[in-house]
Amino acid sequence: MNRAITAGRQPALLLAILSALLSGAPARAEDALAPTTIRIVYLSREGDVAYAEVPADDGVFRPALPEPSPGAELALRDLRATAHAANVVLKLERDVLAPDADAAAEAKRIAEGGAAALIADVPLSDLTALVKAVPVGALPLFDIRQHEDALRRDFCTASLFHVLPSTAMQTDALAQFLVTKNWKRVLTLTGPLPDDTALTDSFKASAQKFGARIVASKAFIIGNDPRRRDQTNVALMTASEDYDVLFLADTARDFGRFVPYEQGPPRPVVGTEGLQAVAWDALAERFGAPQVNHRFERNAHRSMTEGDWAAWVAVRAVAEAAIRGKATTGAAIASTLTQREWPIDVSKGVQVSFRLWDHQLRQSVMLRSGDAVVAYAPFDGFIHQRTPLDTLGADLGDAAEASCKPPP
Incomplete structure (x- = not known):
């Protein structure tokens, strides 16, 4: 463990000692009511490529993403007063895996060591190893990085x-x-990577679900071969099509930044460029988001990313189960979060909760441009028998989710 941060300990102890003094009892720390300690382990891996500068095919280095642990630290600061009032200590411990360390073995050690929750900021392969290593119900594991639908299903x-x-x-x-x-x-314009294809396939399903129509699908390849201009020249690929908007899937950010200005007809772009769907943005202007962003910038000296927001929410979820749900162990917190949809305020206009069947956080999704949050989904007119938030993503009735049933 590299370091630990706590919230709620000293005020609770001082208050108890002061009460003892006023009542005439000996002012001894051991006589004070001991607070309940909730240990949250933040697990990451040394040298994680997700936070390294990676050159694209054009030789341009993309800016590295900042690692999001400051979001968890901000949550502890935000919850200090609430934890104090409940006589709870929230303790955040950093655990960094060596490049060759076994994630599964470390997960078992964390679970057996009495941690109340594990925040996993690790690659997908490590995350699956963690899930398989930790017994179901031993403690909650919070995935703050991955978007894959298969992970939620499997x-x-x-x-x-x-x-x-x-x-x-x-x-x-x-x-x-x-x-x-x-x-x-x-x-739709799709790049050469498997992730690009998966993203386009997801959008096609969404279009069919809500009534949009795919008029054409084009595959883009990177290169300068004049014999393949029909796959490398965006102007040629779009000039003959009649469409309202272009959906772009370029997950590596190799060519997409030029697409809005190279189309044949001038049309809006959505997807990985133009209008993008994200969990959080530092330019959000509503629902208390500016206050969260300002507090984060004051402490971390940079803008808040959606990874930071995810770490912030994970700590808040643990605190919700521990303080309101009276759950004090990893098993109790996991049970609380899986048996009841606890509402959590995350400064996005609605109270969110984890779905009981796949443990996905139901939430509004920000649609951002380069310099503003344009809108929040879901939109009026899209209804659901439980909540409009469940119009977004896989639903319990979907065939893909047939094996996931909520607790009775």
Whole structure:
């Protein structure tokens, strides 16, 4: 463990000692009511490529993402007064895996060591190893990085909680926006990576779900071969099509930044460029988001990313179960979060909660441009029998979710 941060300890102890003095009892710390300590382990891996500068095919280095642990630290600061009032100590411990360390073995050690929760800021392969290593119900594991729908489907019975919106939630949010604007004729432009194809497939499903229409699908390849201009020249690829909006899937950010200015007809772009669906943005202006962003910037000296927000929410979820739900162990917190949809305020206009069947955090999704949050999904007119938030992403009735049932 590298370091630990606590919230709520000293005020509770001083208050108890002061009460003892006023009552005439000996002012001894051991006589004070001992607070309940909730240990939260933040697990990451040394040298994680997710936070390294990576050159794209054009030789340009993309800015490295900042690692999001300051979001968890901010949550502890925000919850200090609440934890004190409940005589609870929230303790955050950093645990960094060596490059060759076994994630599964470390997960077992954390679970057996009495941790109340594990925040996993690790690659997908490590995350699956963690889930398989920790017994179901031993403690909650919070995934603060991955968007893959398959992860939510395949591990829906585990004590794994997903904070960021799934890919389906993101593409559903975009599809709802396009239908609301009556931009229903969509051209899709897909990059060469498997992730690009998966993103486009998700959007096609979203378009069908909400009533948009794919008028054409084009595959883009990177290169300068004049014999393949029909796959490398955006102007040629789009000039003959009649569409309202272009959906772009370029997850590596290799070519997409040029697409808005190279189309044949001038049209809006959504997807990985232009209008993007995200969990959080530092430019959000509503629902208390500016205050959260300002507090984060004051402490971390940079803007808050959606990864920071996810870590912030994970700590808040543990605190909600521990303080309001009276759960004091990892098993009790996991049970509380899986048996009841506890509402959590995350400064996005609605109280959010984890779905009981796949443990995905149901939430509004921000639609951002380069310099503003344009809208929040879901939109008026899209209804659901439980909550409009469940119009985003896989639903309990979906065939893909048939094996995931909520507790009786």
